[in-house]
Amino acid sequence: MALLELRNITKRFPGVLANDNVNLSVESGEVHALLGENGAGKTTLMKILFGIYRMDSGEIIFKGKPVSIRSPKHALELGIGMVQQHFTLVPSFSAVENVLLGLKEMGIIPQAQEVREKLLRLSRIYGLEIDPDEKVWKMTVGEKQRLEILKLLYSGAEVLILDEPTAVLTPQETRSLFKAIEQMKERGAAVIFISHKLNEVMEIADRVTVLRRGKVVGTVKKEDTSTRELAAMMVGREVIFQFEKKKVEIGPPILRIEGLKVRGDKGYLTVKSLDLEVRAGEILGVAGVAGNGQKELAESIYGLRPVEEGKILFDGNDITSWPIPKRINAGIAYIPQDRKEVAVAQNLSVAENLVMKDCCAGKLGRMKLDRRRIDLTVVRLIEEFNIKTPSPAIRSRYLSGGNIQKLILARELSRSPKLIIAEHPTRGLDVGAMEYVYTRLLEEKERGAAVLLLAGDLDEIFTISDRVAVIYDGKIVGYANPDESELERIGLLMAGVTDVQESA
Ligand SMILES: Nc1ncnc2c1ncn2[C@@H]1O[C@H](COP(=O)(O)OP(=O)(O)O)[C@@H](O)[C@H]1O
Ligand SMILES: [Mg+2]
Numbered sequence: 385m386a387l388l389e390l391r392n393i394t395k396r397f398p399g400v401l402a403n404d405n406v407n408l409s410v411e412s413g414e415v416h417a418l419l420g421e422n423g424a425g426k427t428t429l430m431k432i433l434f435g436i437y438r439m440d441s442g443e444i445i446f447k448g449k450p451v452s453i454r455s456p457k458h459a460l461e462l463g464i465g466m467v468q469q470h471f472t473l474v475p476s477f478s479a480v481e482n483v484l485l486g487l488k489e490m491g492i493i494p495q496a497q498e499v500r501e502k503l504l505r506l507s508r509i510y511g512l513e514i515d516p517d518e519k520v521w522k523m524t525v526g527e528k529q530r531l532e533i534l535k536l537l538y539s540g541a542e543v544l545i546l547d548e549p550t551a552v553l554t555p556q557e558t559r560s561l562f563k564a565i566e567q568m569k570e571r572g573a574a575v576i577f578i579s580h581k582l583n584e585v586m587e588i589a590d591r592v593t594v595l596r597r598g599k600v601v602g603t604v605k606k607e608d609t610s611t612r613e614l615a616a617m618m619v620g621r622e623v624i625f626q627f628e629k630k631k632v633e634i635g636p637p638i639l640r641i642e643g644l645k646v647r648g649d650k651g652y653l654t655v656k657s658l659d660l661e662v663r664a665g666e667i668l669g670v671a672g673v674a675g676n677g678q679k680e681l682a683e684s685i686y687g688l689r690p691v692e693e694g695k696i697l698f699d700g701n702d703i704t705s706w707p708i709p710k711r712i713n714a715g716i717a718y719i720p721q722d723r724k725e726v727a728v729a730q731n732l733s734v735a736e737n738l739v740m741k742d743c744c745a746g747k748l749g750r751m752k753l754d755r756r757r758i759d760l761t762v763v764r765l766i767e768e769f770n771i772k773t774p775s776p777a778i779r780s781r782y783l784s785g786g787n788i789q790k791l792i793l794a795r796e797l798s799r800s801p802k803l804i805i806a807e808h809p810t811r812g813l814d815v816g817a818m819e820y821v822y823t824r825l826l827e828e829k830e831r832g833a834a835v836l837l838l839a840g841d842l843d844e845i846f847t848i849s850d851r852v853a854v855i856y857d858g859k860i861v862g863y864a865n866p867d868e869s870e871l872e873r874i875g876l877l878m879a880g881v882t883d884v885q886e887s888a
Pocket of ligand 1: 397398400401402421423424425426427428429812813
């Protein structure tokens with residue numbers, strides 16, 4: 385009998401089916417990886433299990449009995465604990481005080497000395513080093529994570545959910561986390577390890593369940609699978625749309641990148657000597673598993689991230705050190721993956737978000753805003769891009785995901801850009817909105833724009849790209865045609881197998 389079973393779990397958010405009939409079973413003494421691209425529904429599923437979200441339908445069976453998990457406190461009482469991506473420690477408390485607080489919430493009142501000793505004992509057993517008296521605000525991210533895990537172990541959790549734990553760790557810290565996970569397993573706990581990194585999953589997991597667009601693609605044993613199969617499962621391939629990709633005359637190179645090196649958030653080089661060219665009238669799809677430098681590449685072209693070495697040439701100019709407004713005015717459009725945090729100002733109105741780039745460019749009045757022209761432009765864009773909003777004055781945060789994306793397209797594409805950087809432009813959108821995004825991007829290409837499409841999803845790339853470049857470990861490792869016969873080779877390249885035959 386499985387320790388834990390999730391049956392037919394469905395969870396819908398406005399405009400997104402985050403979990404679609406998901407089944408997952410977890411055994412004692414196993415590390416079960418939950419693998420999937422960003423937005424696949426991993427966190428949502430685990431927040432349901434941990435009592436943070438309520439499922440729309442489905443069933444959770446724990447130790448053979450159906451349970452209805454009401455809250456994280458209830459989950460912990462049952463023996464199910466989660467370390468979330470955003471930690472939940474009290475910064476002004478020490479490690480011991482945080483554990484005490486957690487115990488008190490569960491109705492247990494032990495002595496501080498007793499807590500301190502048991503915490504140190506657990507820390508030794510699992511090799512999770514912490515200073516019990518250090519205040520949380522002084523701790524590094526790695527220390528905070530270790531404390532979160534120790535808190536769960538202290539409470540006697542039998543199921544430990546770790547949501548992308550390695551995302552915030554150095555390679556050395558990752559090694560010791562993996563050792564601690566091995567310990568948990570040996571002591572009979574079940575660990576649910578969430579990740580989108582294939583090599584980590586292949587190293588630590590006993591079984592892997594792959595989620596894609598809210599659905600389970602499959603559950604496989606580690607010894608029966610390979611990095612390559614997991615890559616294919618993760619980014620999938622199922623034909624949803626058939627568009628006619630009109631061949632238009634390919635023009636001169638619009639974007640040229642030479643020997644680009646860019647650092648990621650943690651300070652390591654994530655783009656490592658990358659070369660790339662996108663020409664007018666083509667969509668170049670960059671395929672790759674998340675975390676191989678895609679985000680940093682996009683951000684450096686738009687100017688959000690400094691370039692360490694190398695050159696970015698746009699339309700004949702070296703723009704490597706241009707400020708963002710200059711790039712925007714020269715004709716670079718950006719559709720970032722993070723719609724809510726980066727692409728729109730959530731508390732500004734739909735109208736303000738639509739025209740913000742034109743106002744700084746002076747088209748709608750430089751010193752004084754031309755209200756009448758702004759209103760006319762806004763009404764026209766809302767109609768042309770079919771944005772469903774109760775009014776142009778409403779704050780953007782109240783729009784659905786699909787309509788926010790239409791707003792972004794309206795703002796970016798209405799300025800007839802020469803280059804469009806589109807990062808996962810349909811992630812989390814429903815089928816109608818997806819089709820709309822593809823149609824607009826194809827139209828832009830036919831108009832003569834160069835489109836750089838960054839996506840993990842091969843469906844997306846195959847649907848609209850003219851050429852595919854595969855990114856792995858910060859470099860372009862090969863090119864392919866978006867053709868079924870190339871799928872296998874693309875999958876291999878994505879998994880870091882570079883000695884594959886060129887077919888074209
Ligand atoms: N609180 C929320 N409100 C609305 N949509 C959400 C919320 N949480 C997640 N989503 C959406 O649900 C989908 C799955 O998200 P998530 O479970 O966070 O994916 P993952 O953890 O695999 O990256 C995404 O499209 C995301 O935008
Ligand atoms: Mg997540």
